[in-house]
Amino acid sequence: MDNELASLTVIFTEFYYWVTVPMMFLIHVGFCMYEVGASRWRNHMHTLMKNTMLIPLVTVTFYFFGWWIYFAFPNGPWIIGDLLSAPWAEPWNELMGTHMGGPPAGTDITAEDTAYWARINGVFWAAFLLFSWTAASIVSGSVIERIRPTAFWILAVLIGSFCWIIDAAWGWHPDGWMVQVLGYHDAYASGVIHAIAGGFALGILIVLGPRINKFRADGTPRNINPQNPWMVTLGLFIIYVGFWGFYVACNVPIIDIQSGDGVFYSATNIYLGPTTLSAITFNFLMSLSGGLMMAYLVSNGDAFWTYSGGLAGIITASAGNDLYHPVQAMLIGAVGCWVAYKMHFWVERKFKIDDAVGAVAVHGYAGFLGVVIAGFMLWGYPASPNPDYAHINPLGNFLGAIIMFGVLGFLPGYVGARILHGFGILRVPKEIELAGLDLGEIHNRALDKQELAEARAETERELTGAK
C-alpha cells in the first residue's frame, strides 16, 4: 500500500467484492418474498422466519468453519493430497478481524499473508457467504409449510456452511482436485451452488413427504397455486437483480494473467482463467432471455413458471457463461428451462415429490444439465491456467455434475433428514400443519382484535355518557 497504483488495485478489488454483497443480499430478499407469497396465509410468518433466521446461523457457522474448509479442502482432503494449511481463514486468526496489513501479531502467519489478506479476507468471505445463504435459501422454498424450523436450520447449516463449501473447494477453486483431475469447469456455479442445493432439497423432500392434501387419493397432484402472485413474481424479479451480484462475485476483477514474460491485467473467472465482465453481461442477459422465452411457451404464459424459467435459463448456461457465445447461452438457457419444467411435473407425478416452489427443477435439474452441457461445449479448453491440469471434457463434467447433485447434495440432504426424522423433529405435527404453523399468532391477532373492539365500545360508552 505504499504506491498509488498498487493501492488502487487492492482497494478496487476490496470495493468490488464489497459491492457484490448488498447486491446478493437482494437474492435473499427475493427468496423471502417468493416463499411467503407461495405459502398459504396460515403459514406466512413461520415461512418468513424460517428463511430469515438461516442468515445469522449460516453466517456464524461460515465464520467458524466454512471459510476455512474452502482453503483447507481442495485436495479432498486425502483424495489427491493432504489437508492444506490456511491460517488466515481460521476463526481465531488475526486476519479474520480488523487489520491494517502490518506485521502479524502471531507466529502462524507471515507479513506477506497480512499484506495480502488484510483487505480481502472479509469481503471475499462475505461474497462466498452470500452464496451459502443462497444454497440454503433454495432448499427453504421447496419444504415450506411442513418442515420444523428447528430441523430446517440444522439442515441450512449443513448445506450452507459445510456441503457447498466442500464442493467449492473441490470444483470451484483454482487448485481443487476436480479441476486438476477431471478438468471440471463451472464458472458461474451451475453445479457448485444450484445442482447441489437442488439435490439436497430432493433428499430432504423424499424423507419429509408432501404437504397434507397435495395428492388426491388416486395419487394425482393437486395444484396449490401461489397465494400472492404479485409477491412471488416481484420476489423472482428481485432475485434476478441479486443474480448480477452473484455473477460479479464469481470473478476476480483484476489480476496479471500473463504467464512467463510480460504483464497483462484482466478479470478472470474463479479458476483464474481469463474472461471479461463484458462477456458475462452478454451471456447473463441472453441466457435469461432464452429461459424466459421457452418458459412462457412451455407453461402457456404462467407467470410463476415464466419467471422461474428465466432463472433456469441463467442457471443452465452459468457453467460456461465465461466462454460461450451469447446465442449459445440463449439456446442453452432455453433447453435447460424446457428440461427443468418437464422434469418437475414428471417427478411430481411419478414419485409424489411435493417441491412447493419448483426449486429442485429450476436449480437442481437445470444446474446438473448446465454442467453436463458445458463439458461438451467447452471440450478441450484448459480448465485452469496451470498447464499440468486436465482439460475440460464431457466425462469430467458429467462426473462433476453427479458429485455436485448426488454426492454432496442429495446424499447429505437425505441422510440429514433421516437423522432428524429419527429424532422426531423433522416435520411439524399433523394437527399443527392442518391448522397452520402460525396458529398461536393467528389466535393472538384475533384476541387483539377482540380487545380493541371492546376498548372502542368502552370509549364510545364513555363519550355517550359524557354527553
Added chain:
Amino acid sequence: MATGQVESWAGTIADIGPMYPFVGTEVIWVIVGVVFWLAWHVIQARKENREWEEDLRKFGGKQLPGEEYYDH
C-alpha cells in the same frame, strides 16, 4: 489502560497489524461464540416444542378465526 495495540494514529500506518481490542484472546472469543451458537439451537428447539404443545393443548388443532382463508 489500553485494550488494543493502537495508541496513536500518528505513527507509521504500515506497522499497524490487528486493530481490535484484546489481541491474543481470540480463541476464548471463538469458544464463547461457538457455545452461543450451539445453545441457540438447543433453546430454540425447546421453545418450539413448548409453543406447539401449548397450541395443541389450547386448540387441539382446531381451526381458528380466519379459517375462511385457510384453503386458498
